[in-house]
Amino acid sequence: MHDSRYEKLAKLLVSHSTKLQAGENVLIEAHDIPAEFTVALLRQVQAAGANPMLNLRQGQVTRALLQGASEESMKLNADVGLYQMQQVQAYIGVRGGHNSAELSDVPGERMKLYTRHWMHPVHLEQRVKKTRWCVLRFPLPSMAQEAQMSTEAFEQFYFDVCTMDYAKMQEAVKPLQALMAQTDRVRLVGPGTDLSFSIKNIGVIPCYGTHNIPDGECFTAPIRDSVQGQISFNCPTIEHGVTHEDVKLNFKDGKIIEASSSDTAKLNEVLDTDDGARYIGEFSIAFNPYITKPMKDILFDEKIAGSFHFTPGQAYEEADNGNRSEVHWDMVCIQRPEFGGGEIYFDGVLIRKDGLFVVEELQGLNPENLK
Numbered sequence: 227m228h229d230s231r232y233e234k235l236a237k238l239l240v241s242h243s244t245k246l247q248a249g250e251n252v253l254i255e256a257h258d259i260p261a262e263f264t265v266a267l268l269r270q271v272q273a274a275g276a277n278p279m280l281n282l283r284q285g286q287v288t289r290a291l292l293q294g295a296s297e298e299s300m301k302l303n304a305d306v307g308l309y310q311m312q313q314v315q316a317y318i319g320v321r322g323g324h325n326s327a328e329l330s331d332v333p334g335e336r337m338k339l340y341t342r343h344w345m346h347p348v349h350l351e352q353r354v355k356k357t358r359w360c361v362l363r364f365p366l367p368s369m370a371q372e373a374q375m376s377t378e379a380f381e382q383f384y385f386d387v388c389t390m391d392y393a394k395m396q397e398a399v400k401p402l403q404a405l406m407a408q409t410d411r412v413r414l415v416g417p418g419t420d421l422s423f424s425i426k427n428i429g430v431i432p433c434y435g436t437h438n439i440p441d442g443e444c445f446t447a448p449i450r451d452s453v454q455g456q457i458s459f460n461c462p463t464i465e466h467g468v469t470h471e472d473v474k475l476n477f478k479d480g481k482i483i484e485a486s487s488s489d490t491a492k493l494n495e496v497l498d499t500d501d502g503a504r505y506i507g508e509f510s511i512a513f514n515p516y517i518t519k520p521m522k523d524i525l526f527d528e529k530i531a532g533s534f535h536f537t538p539g540q541a542y543e544e545a546d547n548g549n550r551s552e553v554h555w556d557m558v559c560i561q562r563p564e565f566g567g568g569e570i571y572f573d574g575v576l577i578r579k580d581g582l583f584v585v586e587e588l589q590g591l592n593p594e595n596l597k
Contacts, residue, residue, distance in 0.1 A: 248275030330467030392435030416568025418458030442514030502551030532581020
């Protein structure tokens with residue numbers, strides 16, 4: 227099957243997202259995706275004169291690998307994975323998935339072995355910090371089902387979102403980046419939420435289709451000990467294959483002192499992974515005009531128009547508050563009226579109300595101006 231949408235997306239990944247140059251090396255990891263798209267991506271990489279390496283992965287096979295994991299096997303896989311990642315200038319991870327709960331019955335201690343010995347050194351330390359990387363999902367029927375859409379409608383939505391005008395977004399986000407860079411105090415208000423913290427002198431990173439497709443956010447991190455108050459999240463969130471609804475967190479001096487959800491025990495198990503898991507590593511404001519409701523897929527949900535996310539665990543080096551953890555768990559709250567509304571204040575000034583930016587220089591990020 228030849229799908230021109232495949233060509234368009236593959237071209238975007240090679241030319242815009244990773245900016246591959248002749249003679250460079252790129253690692254492609256294809257998780258449960260159609261061979262036709264992997265072929266389209268390979269051909270674009272080759273047309274750019276770059277050298278592809280390829281890992282093909284399957285969810286059921288990964289589950290078996292992790293279920294039987296020993297410390298030795300995780301270290302072996304990680305050593306090879308790290309060597310691969312050290313050979314490349316760029317990484318493209320295309321992640322399908324026939325079942326979002328595939329890893330839900332992998333024991334917690336086995337997932338910790340994977341996180342500690344493989345995910346952390348290979349991806350968080352090497353890929354994120356030392357390559358030009360882009361990760362994206364691929365539209366499979368399972369994903370359409372999570373989004374409560376037909377397969378055909380979901381595919382159309384997916385390609386609209388993933389190939390939108392990211393150059394326009396790149397311009398529109400500049401004033402928000404500038405404003406966040408000069409802001410000290412942030413206050414988030416909404417149903418079950420009254421939270422305050424400082425972002426003073428922490429880096430601010432705008433995202434417009436280089437590291438994630440789809441994209442549309444601008445992130446920083448709170449000063450680690452400055453977070454005070456409580457927050458309620460109205461998007462379901464999946465971690466280690468377990469879906470959590472109605473997550474509520476209470477903070478004192480930066481630390482999560484109380485946490486509840488539809489599976490409070492599993493929530494606290496993740497937050498007890500290490501000391502840093504109960505502190506926040508990222509605060510991000512999102513604005514993708516095509517993504518309007520939760521799909522239980524974080525690469526989409528963290529970009530929802532009129533949302534923000536707040537992330538227990540590891541901070542990014544570019545926006546670093548010093549927090550270190552094996553966890554990085556994006557939790558999303560939508561502030562549009564149909565989700566309960568809410569406000570964001572910077573240094574006491576109302577910046578966004580009910581999901582729409584109210585400050586004049588930020589209105590280019592409102593949906594009607596970005597589409």
